[in-house]
Amino acid sequence: MTSANNSSFFPPQAQRSYANVAAGLHPTHPFNTLAAAADSVNTSTSSLPSEQHQYAEAPRQRERSPPRNMDIDGQGQSWKRPGSAWSNDFGGKLNGKIGCQRHDEHPPFFTPSYLKRSRHVQRLEKAWEEHVSELKEEMQRNPPQPKQPSLSTSSSNVNLNKMHTQHIHRAPVQDVIERLPPLTEEDKTHPLPSRWSDGDHISGLEVLADGTEVRFTGVTKTSDEAASVRSDNPMPKEVGIYYFEVTVLSRGKDGLIGIGFSTRKVNLNRLPGWEADSWAYHGDDGYSFACTASGKAYGPRYSSTDTIGCGVNFRTGNAFFTKNGVYLGVAFSNIKTDNIYPSVGIKKPGEHLRVNFGRYPFVFDIDSMMREEQISIRKDLDKADVSKLHPPDNEDVLIHNLIGQYLAHEGYVETSKAFSKDVHEQQQSLSSSPQPYQAPDSDDDIHAFNRQKIRRSILDGDIDLALKFVNTFYPRVLEEEENRDIQFRLRCRKFIEMMRRCHELSAATSSPTTVTKSVASLDSNGHDSNGHAHDEPADTQMELDDQLHREATSHSNNNLDPATNDVDMDTSQDLPPKASFMKHQDLLNEVYRYGAELRSAFINDQRPQIQKMLIDIFALMAYRDPTESVVGGLLDPSGRVDIAEEVNGAILVSLGKPPFAALEKLCAQTEALLDETAMRNGGPAAFVNIRQDFLRG
Amino acid sequence: MHSPYSFEKKVEEMKPSKSDINWVIMDYLVSEGYPGAAEKFAQESNLCQPTDVEGIRERVRVRNAIHSGRIEEAIGMVNEIDPEILDLNPQLHFQLLQLQLIEIIRTVLDKQSAQKTVAARDFLPAITFATEQLSPRAPTDPRYLTALEETMALMVYTPEKMPAEFKKLLDVKLREKVASDINKAILESRGERTEAKIRSLVRARAWAETQAMEAKITVLPSPIRLDAANNHANGDDDSMSS
Known part of the structure; x- marks a missing residue:
């Protein structure tokens, strides 16, 4: 120690x-x-x-x-x-x-x-x-x-x-x-270097400060004897560019310091750069050494208080150094060796170095270099030819097809129709003899409508209705073992929605002027209330209600608590403040009851994510204004989207359909390809991030 | 080395979130002008209503006008949206005028193929338009000159004997291209992103495959399948859904 x-x-x-x-x-x-x-x-x-x-x-x-x-x-x-x-x-x-x-x-x-x-x-x-x-x-x-x-x-x-x-x-x-067994060197996750290795250094060199510093403490007998150290992990190619900085805390007498990288084969009793499979920039003469004891003039000398950066670009195979934030140019090219480790070597008493593997901000603006690399690769990427992906589709047609398929697959029935119509109009505008739009024959998938209803009710925050629909149309889906987590999250969401109503009601009670507004907004639950959920033909609705009624009475369903349903349905009424207060108390009692039920149902599930979720949602009860609390984010209606999609996915699987739409698969394939490639050569693929580059604004 | 199985498994693990995909879809519907679908999608997926549906419709009207060859009308609409758009994009303005000239010539050519004969003076409106609108601009850029000469050459050939490089000027694809460029210019004038992200996403898939092949990765993903439930997109033939 x-x-x-x-x-x-x-x-x-x-x-x-x-x-x-x-x-x-x-x-x-x-x-x-x-x-x-x-x-x-x-x-x-x-x-x-x-x-x-x-x-x-x-x-x-x-x-x-x-x-x-x-x-x-x-x-x-x-x-x-x-x-x-x-x-x-x-x-x-x-x-x-x-x-x-x-x-x-x-x-x-x-x-x-x-x-x-x-x-x-x-x-x-x-x-x-x-x-x-x-x-x-x-x-x-x-x-x-x-x-x-x-x-x-x-x-x-x-x-x-x-x-x-x-x-x-x-x-x-x-x-x-x-x-636990320590991560081995061959660890497939390829972690970043995080510190100097305690094991991979030579006596005479002391590793200090949690592996961030090295100091020379030994004696050197011959002129080429030195003491070097390597990092715990090699630079992973998958990052595209790897960069670290070393600050000279003390140069000792002669400033005989080498900063660079080497493989594990390299002997540690020499300065990096002098041996095969090692490369470094030396402080006493400013020379660069590439696997040989005879160096080349490269940069300025460096000594105490200087910060030297060392970077390897795996795409180009070039390595460069920086001094106090100034780029010194390419020092080595054509570096193709696998598993290179950051390394420093010192050889005189008093020499003392501190490394920064990226835990702290760098002196050199490596972020900009990275950004420029990413931009130039994006330009290259945007020239890619997509015509072979799904012949004979060109880019426009392929995108239309992908979107159309996604909308149909996911059960966005209305969007699907509207898109079809929009596309038709666009195509007709090009034609010399336009055809009026004819909606495709309504061989509409009943399941698409069902899934649409389920999604709509979840997105509206009406989890009870969603559970009714699911249990009516697909009674077994949520009981499946692999969907137990979905059921759990759906029920947590119900709890959260109850808390939302509680909060809205209490806000309404405490400031009477906002009663109407708050209570009215309960109905829509944060969603634009344009009534689209109810715009289906009346007879279908009645039929469904009948069906649901039968279901609800015949089924002994542990998710459906009659008392809770009553509360849910009444909240949209306009109430005088006094009554609102009573309502609030009732509602709060219901929330407690439901929370206890939820807790006892999952008390034996010790997985941390389950227990953490329970703790988080129960914590909502601790606040007068939970929206302002650390767990307030749970109340955001945006949380409904994910659970709605998970339920939809589970139903698709139960219907024997692929859980992926083609567009999702395309995304996932791209990511997997980039991964494989970056792991292989650290090339351009390392610089692309699907989610951040293409899935966000 | 990865077996195909483990690659497919890896693909499954990389599944993007639905909200990310929904974002990409909405981004496309808005920027490429599918207002009806954008509105419905906002409702069905709980995304925010696109802020400016009328703005989308406006761009759609311009697009449809260009698609159907009503170029003068389209120019008027663009100037109404923002008169600076065409001033700041002189090349785009030139392309619109060229398109307009092509449409004037097209009517004459259509008449010609119907009547098997054409009088030289039928081309007079085209020549007037070219000299008044296009030739003053031609000296400012050699590309304009070439484009103008090519367009004027349309009047020399009969439709049957026209070489391919001139025939492409009469193809509706040119209208599509100009309409798309105008759409981008309008978006740009409003400070919005000019290209839907899904385009880069699809290109990234093709690019990643090329990169993987260059890196000599032997396991490649299964081809894109667009089975069933896909009646969209310009009445595409059935061969592509197999």
């Missing part, structure tokens, strides 16, 4: 980041009751109405001892999760039972700024998060034993109680990771 005395070497950003951690601290509390869950959310928001604190506050420990190894872990935001998620699940069980001695070997995930759009890095992050939640699951099933000698040895034992308050939001996870 090298962590005891290196605080003076923390990069300035790292010291700042302690504040982030401190700000994100959460008190411990047992994860037993709803109140506790809600309470934890409360503590993470800044302003709350005072009556929110009616929930009993658990005793809290607020001591904050000085940080230990906080620098690296400090970037709490890279988790992109509310801090409460961590403490909820573990706080009670684990705090104080596990030490944190070895955190620094497993810093959390980070994304270098220039790789924000990289598909590869986005996927790494996702995989990391999934990995972590698997670990959490594992932890819940097998809580660690209180007395584990290996984990409670050092002197920090005494300080454990103080320390865990800082680490609470991540400590358990970090600790478990250590006990």
Whole structure:
């Protein structure tokens, strides 16, 4: 362990980041009751109405001892999760039972700024998060034993109680990771370099500060003897361009420093660049060395306080360096070697370097270089010939076909008709003898109409109606084992919609002037109320209602609670404030009842995503104005879209249809192709991100 | 090495979200001018109503006018939308005028094939239009000159003997092209994106396949299938849905 005395070497950003951690601290509390869950959310928001604190506050420990190894872990935001998620699940069980001695070997995930759009890095992050939640699951099933000698040895034992308050939001996870088999070098996920390797360096070179610094401590006997180190992981080709920076903290006496990259075959007792399969830029003479001891004049010399950047473009095979943010030009070309590792070498006492693998902002504007690369590749991409994709379609026809097929496949009945008509008009305008539009024979798929109705009711927030439709038209679909999650989310959505109504009603009660408006808007639930949901012929509607009525009475359906239905139906009436208040209480009671039902139905499903969803939706009840709370996003009507599409997809599968429309498949194929290609050669495919480049404005 | 099975599995894992696809669809309907479908789609998918349905219809009217050869009317409409559009795009303006000249000539040619004969003075309106509207612009750009000469040459040939490079001027595809360019120019004048994202998306699929082949990746995806339930798009022949 090298962590005891290196605080003076923390990069300035790292010291700042302690504040982030401190700000994100959460008190411990047992994860037993709803109140506790809600309470934890409360503590993470800044302003709350005072009556929110009616929930009993658990005793809290607020001591904050000085940080230990906080620098690296400090970037709490890279988790992109509310801090409460961590403490909820573990706080009670684990705090104080596990030490944190070895955190620094497993810093959390980070994304270098220039790789924000990289598909590869986005996927790494996702995989990391999934990995972590698997670990959490594992932890819940097998809580660690209180007395584990290996984990409670050092002197920090005494300080454990103080320390865990800082680490609470991540400590358990970090600790478990250590006990899993480490990621092997051949790891197919191809993670980014994150630190200097503890193992892959030579004696005489000391790795400090969580693997971000190296210092020369040995003695060199011969003139070409040196001490080098490599990163934990090689540069993944899939990112297209890889870049890192090294700051010279101290040049020592002679500034004999080499910065570059090498493969694992290369001997570490020499400076990188001198050996085969190693390339570097040296500080004492400014020369570049490509696999040979005789260098070429390349750039200026560098020494203390200089920041040297090193980048490899896998598309072009070129490598370049930067000094203090200035581009120095291509140093090496035609680099085709696989698995190259960032590497530095030093050879004189006092030489001391700090690396930035992208956890902190870079000095050089690598983001712009990346952007330019992406732009030029996009230009190339836009010249692609699509005529072979679906002969004989040209681009226009293919797109028409893809859209038409998507609309039909997904059951957008009205859009499909309107599109057909619009296209017809467009075509006819070109013709010398226009034909009037004739709607195609109505061999309309009954299932398309059914699916349309189900989607409409979900999008309108009427989950009960949607459940009725589903159970009428496709009674088995939601009971299927593989659709259990969909059923779960649909029922959560129902809970959320009930909370929405509650909130709307209470808003209406507290400010009478807005009664009419708020209550009226309940009907449409945030959707334009142009009545399209009801514009079907009356006899069909009546028939359906009859059918539904029979269904609802004959079916003993656990999703349909008569009392709740009554409440739902009445909310659209205009009520005087007093009555609204009563209504609100009734409604709130219903919400509690339904919540309890939902909870007991899924209490045995220990998967973290299920439990987290339950905690989040129940937390809505804790707020006077839940829309302003951290979980307020749940109330947004936009959340209906995803669940509506999931239900639609499940029904399609049950009808024996492919769950994919051609357009979706085309997207997925493109992504898979780009993936394969980028993994193979790190070429242009690495620079394209389907979702960000083509699926967003 | 990946087996085809694992590639197909990978494809399944890459499935985009429906809301992303819906966004792409709406983007297309709005920017390429399918107002009826855009309105219905907003209702059916809970996307926001396109902010400016009338704006879409406006562009559709211009497009339809150009498609059906009513070029003068189209120019009028574009100038009504924003008189700067054609001023800022002189080449586009020239193309519209060229199209207008072609339409004047076309009527004469049609008459010619009907009556098997044509008087030289029938071409007089075309010549007047060319000298008044197009020839003053021709010196400003060599491309204009070429285009003008080619167009005037239409009057020399009888329809049966016309060489292919001149015949293409009479093809309605030219109208489609100009209509599409005008659509983009109008979008640009409103500060909107000029091309629907789905076009790049489809090209990306073709491009990715080329890239994969260049990288000697042996497993390629199954071809695009557009089975059933597809009666759209200019009465396409059935061969493409197989």
